Amino acid sequence: xxxxxxxxxxxxxxxxxxxxxxxxxxxxxxxxxxxxxxxxxxxxxxxxxxxxxxxxxxxxxxxxxxxxxxxxxxxxxxxxxxxxxxxxxxxxxxxxxxxxxxxxxxxxxxxxxxxxxxxxxxxxxxxxxxxxxxxxxxxxxxxxxxxxxxxxxxxxxxxxxxxxxx
Amino acid sequence: xxxxxxxxxxxxxxxxxxxxxxxxxxxxxxxxxxxxxxxxxxxxxxxxxxxxxxxxxxxxxxxxxxxxxxxxxxxxxxxxxxxxxxxxxxxxxxxxxxxxxxxx
Numbered sequence: 001x002x003x004x005x006x007x008x009x010x011x012x013x014x015x016x017x018x019x020x021x022x023x024x025x026x027x028x029x030x031x032x033x034x035x036x037x038x039x040x041x042x043x044x045x046x047x048x049x050x051x052x053x054x055x056x057x058x059x060x061x062x063x064x065x066x067x068x069x070x071x072x073x074x075x076x077x078x079x080x081x082x083x084x085x086x087x088x089x090x091x092x093x094x095x096x097x098x099x100x101x102x103x104x105x106x107x108x109x110x111x112x113x114x115x116x117x118x119x120x121x122x123x124x125x126x127x128x129x130x131x132x133x134x135x136x137x138x139x140x141x142x143x144x145x146x147x148x149x150x151x152x153x154x155x156x157x158x159x160x161x162x163x164x165x166x
Numbered sequence: 167x168x169x170x171x172x173x174x175x176x177x178x179x180x181x182x183x184x185x186x187x188x189x190x191x192x193x194x195x196x197x198x199x200x201x202x203x204x205x206x207x208x209x210x211x212x213x214x215x216x217x218x219x220x221x222x223x224x225x226x227x228x229x230x231x232x233x234x235x236x237x238x239x240x241x242x243x244x245x246x247x248x249x250x251x252x253x254x255x256x257x258x259x260x261x262x263x264x265x266x267x268x269x270x
Contacts, residue, residue, distance in 0.1 A: 023239075026232045075212065082182065082209045089189040089202065099269050100198050123249035126204040129197065130249075131256050142256065142266065144201045 006048070012060075013044040013051050066163040073159065074121055081125045081148070088145065099145050105153050107137035107161070114164030121156055128152065172221035179214025186210060195267035196259055200252055207248045215241045 021036035022028075091097045109115055115137060119130040122141055127148035132140040143149035182205055189202025219234040 023232060023235055026229060078208045078212075082205055085189070085201070085205060086185055089185055089192060094192055095194060095269070098193070098198060100195070100266050101268070102266060119253070120246070120249040123204070123252050124208055124245060126208060127201055129200060129204070129256055130253055131260055133253075142197050142201075144198055 008057055010044055010048045013048040014040055017044055070159060070163055077125055081127050085126050101149060102131060102140050102142050103149050105139050105141060107139060107153060107157060109137055109161055109164055111164045114160055118157065118160040168220055168224050172217040175217030176214050179210050179217060182210040182213060196264060197256065197266050200256060207244055211244055212241055
């Protein structure tokens with residue numbers, strides 16, 4: 001990586017780490033802040049290559065903006081599928097209401113972070129759990145009933161693919 | 167006013183904790199019980215923690231704001247680690263050869 005690139009990555013990592021330090025310590029005297037600066041410098045010197053792996057910073061910023069739009073939508077999906085689960089759990093005839101099965105879906109994404117985001121979003125939504133995921137985008141999902149199974153990959157897959165498009 | 171909003175949110179969170187717990191007892195097998203556990207660590211946690219965060223902001227000072235922010239970070243980190251742990255448990259079950267319950 002070029003020197004200029006390294007410096008930018010280092011600065012971004014340092015700012016993020018120091019922001020977290022300030023939030024978690026909550027003390028603003030010179031002693032605590034200087035401890036924070038020292039340890040954040042040390043950690044970002046060692047790990048600045050890990051946090052921002054992409055070579056262009058603009059993609060990182062675009063991903064960050066995309067996530068701020070994606071997370072409220074994901075929370076709304078969690079609410080919807082939780083409301084879908086409540087009558088199933090309280091129904092007297094629970095064994096007829098559910099139809100657990102493992103379905104196989106395929107994602108067109110090749111970005112590892114994107115695949116993990118998609119798999120984690122599926123697991124977060126009540127009613128579906130990712131069982132298997134590999135780097136080629138093959139997934140196996142355990143779904144609790146037909147409606148949950150039919151909703152995949154669906155909108156969520158499209159949204160994550162759009163988020164991680166190059 | 168803020169106390170009532172946060173009370174409603176915490177009560178909603180507790181309701182979803184109850185739903186998840188009942189689901190964990192009533193559903194037939196290991197995998198579908200994990201689905202019910204998913205309700206607990208998404209909706210239950212989200213509602214009760216946002217209720218607590220709003221309650222912490224009842225009196226607005228910098229310290230209270232930071233505590234509210236820390237409570238929000240609890241939700242963020244559980245949302246990141248929860249699915250990973252669930253996946254590890256399910257994967258262990260599949261590798262050990264446990265078959266999912268199926269409708270007769």
